[in-house]
Amino acid sequence: MYQTRTIVKNVLTSHSSSKHYIASLNLLRKFSSDDKYRIKEEFHGRPLYLDVQATTPLDPRVLDSMLPYFTHYYGNPHSRTHAYGWEAEAAVEQARTYIADIIGANPKEIIFTSGATESNNIAVKGVAKFYGAKKKHIITTQTEHKCVLDSCRALEAEGFTVTYLPVQENGIISMEDLDKAITPETSLVSIMTVNNEIGVKQPVAEIGALCKQKKVFFHTDAAQAVGKVPLDVNEMNIDLMSISGHKIYGPKGIGAIYIRRRPRVRVEALQSGGGQERGIRSGTVPAPLAVGMGEACRLAKKEMAYDHAHICKLSKRLLDQICGSLSHVVRNGDPEQSYAGCINLSFAFVEGESLLMALKDVALSSGSACTSASLEPSYVLRAIGADEDLAHSSIRFGIGRFTTEEEIDYTAKKCIKHVTRLREMSPLWEMVQEGIDLKTIQWSQH
């Protein structure tokens, strides 16, 4: 490290003597050709995919179930006068049954939407507006997905009050806080099942029981949970649930919302139209996508235990390798109460974006795909009280059904290599190695 700095310094200060300048440039070039410090790495082929929280690959079995509805059976499922409509309708209803099965619901309680974002909008805005005349208060958490938070912001502009519950350091809400936040004015509590950035599982069953006792509707965004963790809407007292197709190896562009019928939950429709899906979501149901989502749910239910065992094994393998070779690695979110397929790690003294740039041959993300364009640290990590520097150095590893052991080993190896390289370039890391406590340093202001 010292050597590099001297060379750089020589290069920077030796403008006067061109001979010296060229010599040191050559030296720098020679030095940078050393593999250890090389940023640009050459690789052949497509990067590995370890970002299954953003989207999952479409399972070939799902594609196989969808293709007939893209080719021969193209009828509108709402056409009641001919066979084309009937066959499409039968397929959509079969898919609805599969989706209902995976969450222990009745098929009549499943409404097809365009995705979990639309489902969340219908749940939050729909319930709030329908009961808005009497109840004008909503509770959610600070770590929700953007679409829930944004729906709440929109409601605030319309005169509703929203409580954004803080989470504890492990990412889980405190039941006491929730209990205190519920007022007679509260119409809806919206808390996600599994967090998309840190994989933390909220105590959904407890929240459901509390909401039932207080006679408040409970909505949960289960886009990251359905098909991965066992869910039962009746056991857990869930009144509304958002489901996404493309997070469970299904197609993009379709999702569903579960809306309880007994006791009935009413929502105001956001979209006007032909009154399909019991008037809650007008617009033709895309039969091929619905069939795909149904098949994805059927497979997920059948193979939940098998997939879970595989994902847990790989998750442990990745953690053991990384934490075995690197120090100062922090796992964000509760390690016990979380979904094994989502590992969010902060590598101290390494800038997350630099690491992502270096790991070009592995598709990773520093957090939610929706916010990956901004360089701001994740609001989820800030909500769990992560220091600014640690929030900037986080990487999310997503493991799914199709991830292999070799991919995990490759990722761990590359990650360890680049974290070590980036740390060796960091003056902060050098100070820590020398035993200086960074918190005690008085940084001078310029």
Place this chain on the structure above:
Amino acid sequence: MSKKIDILKLYKSLMRESQKIPDYNFRNYALRKVRDSFKANSSITDATLLKNEVQDAFKNLDIMKRQAAIGQMYSAEKLVIENIENDIKSW
């Protein structure tokens, strides 16, 4: 169909079809899944249950054949680690 030799045949053809899937992740999943399913189902003695599993396996064999063909039609570049494996082999 429940004869042992027929089931072994089915297993072999499933493994052979799995090998033909061009996508690295799907191929490895298929191989793992076929192997694990046959291992897990080897203890089944109930005739109807066994029949269902065998029927499922035949369905999956058809799906694999179709999907392998589709995969070959829309082929993509190989993954980084596949190329590494190839590099090692070519040494």
